[in-house]
Amino acid sequence: MPTAPQPAQLTDIIGSLRRHWPVVAIMAIIGLILGVAASFAIPAKYSATTTVSVNPMNSQTLSASVDSARSVSMPTEKGLATSRKAAVAAAEELQPRYSIDADRIVKSTRVEIPEDSLILTIHFTGSSPQQAAAGADAVAKSYLLVRRTDAASEIDRLVKAANAQIAEIQADARKQAYASPIAQRSLRIQADALGTKLAELTNFDLNPGQIMGSAEAPTQRSTPGPVALGLAGVFLGLLAGIPIALLRKEEDSEIGGVDGLHAIGDQIVLDGTKDSNRADTWDIAAFMLKIPTEIGVDGPFMIMVDAEVGSGRSTTPGQELVDALSRRGRAARFVDAGAINEGKISRGWPADKKRITWAGEVIVIDTTHLTSDANKVALATRSDAVLLARSTADDAAALRRLSGLLKSKGVDVALTALFPPRQDMLAANR
Missing domain, CATH: 3.30.1890 (Bacterial polysaccharide co-polymerase-like)
Structure with missing residues (x-):
């Protein structure tokens, strides 16, 4: 089931303006030129x-x-x-x-x-x-x-x-x-x-x-001069440029490679776009995650895995990580957060009682099917590590939004694993 669209966040707006600042600048310059030109075209009064x-x-x-x-x-x-x-x-x-x-x-x-x-x-x-x-x-x-x-x-x-x-x-x-x-x-x-x-x-x-x-000859014109009309043109250009920048279709609406992820601000990116088998990428991801050798009995080691929903995928990213950990000799429990009542998550799931039952285990919580970014962030704050699984065809704007929310709560992304689009993977396996 596709995730519901999330409301735009302030970080999205700022990020979009930062990415498309040339559009805003060009509109401001056009407004300046038109304003100055209008001051010469309008007869002085x-x-x-x-x-x-x-x-x-x-x-x-x-x-x-x-x-x-x-x-x-x-x-x-x-x-x-x-x-x-x-x-x-x-x-x-x-x-x-x-x-x-x-x-x-x-x-x-x-x-x-x-x-x-x-x-x-x-x-x-x-x-x-x-x-x-x-x-x-x-x-x-x-x-x-x-x-x-x-x-x-x-x-x-x-x-x-x-x-x-x-x-x-x-x-x-x-x-x-x-x-x-x-x-x-x-x-x-x-x-x-x-x-x-x-x-x-x-x-x-x-x-x-x-x-x-008696009237005295005025020293200044009553109609706006080049400076006033130029500033007015800049202002109108900004008014026009900002909405255009915000509404402009993202040229990088798809992540488009490791550079795109680094531009979002992720610190560690695992590039698996050249791997013909996703399992190879997940094996490396399981190796790169810093999971303690021994986990104390006071609680579990929780890993949150989040990915964009993809069609034609029989195994969820969280299960793929569990399988990779198993291949490395580490037992892990898979939990699909999409099957948990979201109200329960927002109220503090997993509770201490649940964490006690998971004590000493590696718990992989898959948030792919959660519809609320706020709940994803809530689970991230309760996890020991956060792994984002994305393909080059995923929506970069959605990833920026989630990354901004995680950063606002002080959550560091331990690893971002980058995969090729699903159709590219199918073609490689033929």
Whole structure:
């Protein structure tokens, strides 16, 4: 039965990134090149700022108080500053030095209102520092001009309407229908009210405000430069490169020889890929394992053997080691950990009671059919020696994962025996 896939461990991720670091590096370099190239492809933009103080328009120019600010709607003034009417006036203001149409001015203008103030902060984005500064000042002047012009037009309309009403009252006063004292008095009251209104309109403050701070040509561009875009490109390259490196199919998904095992970090590797008979390799493995000549009665000498599950194999690797030990005159007991309840293993199998019954024996525990790497590691920590049996066709990623887990628990692999793929072995025996 095939082993269930195990979740990726941190050691797997780090190992995969270490093995495929050129992929990550190449993606980072590509991102850097694209970022720097984009900085030259994107037109440079500069932003300049002009501040305008908005004056509350009223008929008491000398006695205007702070309360008059309530008569100013700053969101309305912001809309006026960014309106097409102001943009058309700004385009005329910039002629003939800069040929910028009203639509572009609208898109290039941004207005902010500091909280609880009668201040408009006008930002203008241009293709050069000088154009940005000129554009910000032009928009500010145009806003003030449009505001004054609109106010003056409204005053003229109201004055004309009031004069027309006064003329109508004077005409009515000469009519016989209004000859009575009461009618004449009513007409005089209306005329006096219109006269007062005309006086107020005549004294109306048409000062729209003033520019508090003219724009200065910026020294730095507002769009990202080569350094910023280059760093952003490196970051995006890393974001793209790391997943590619992690998901990239392992070129060495098969172990591929002794060098592959040494790259994983195993200290001792027995290369049996040239042996036509697996028994020869196991005989050498039994010789290389440091098994005491005499085993005390206080407990057994436990050897954990782990291998990848292979098809067409009638004898398990653990039994092959037992047979090799027998050929060397050492009796050994074979235990298939796959037949033991995994919950029992996780709780501490083999218990002291079981170890006592094995006292003085060599116990070979085969974990090939265990589905949990955690249980394999648990048994490894309770064993006196760990032997890994792998073929060049086995999954190197799975071996790296298990090796990393063993190392994290301080377990040293006594020996790794390397075998040829099963089909190669069958061909050699024909």
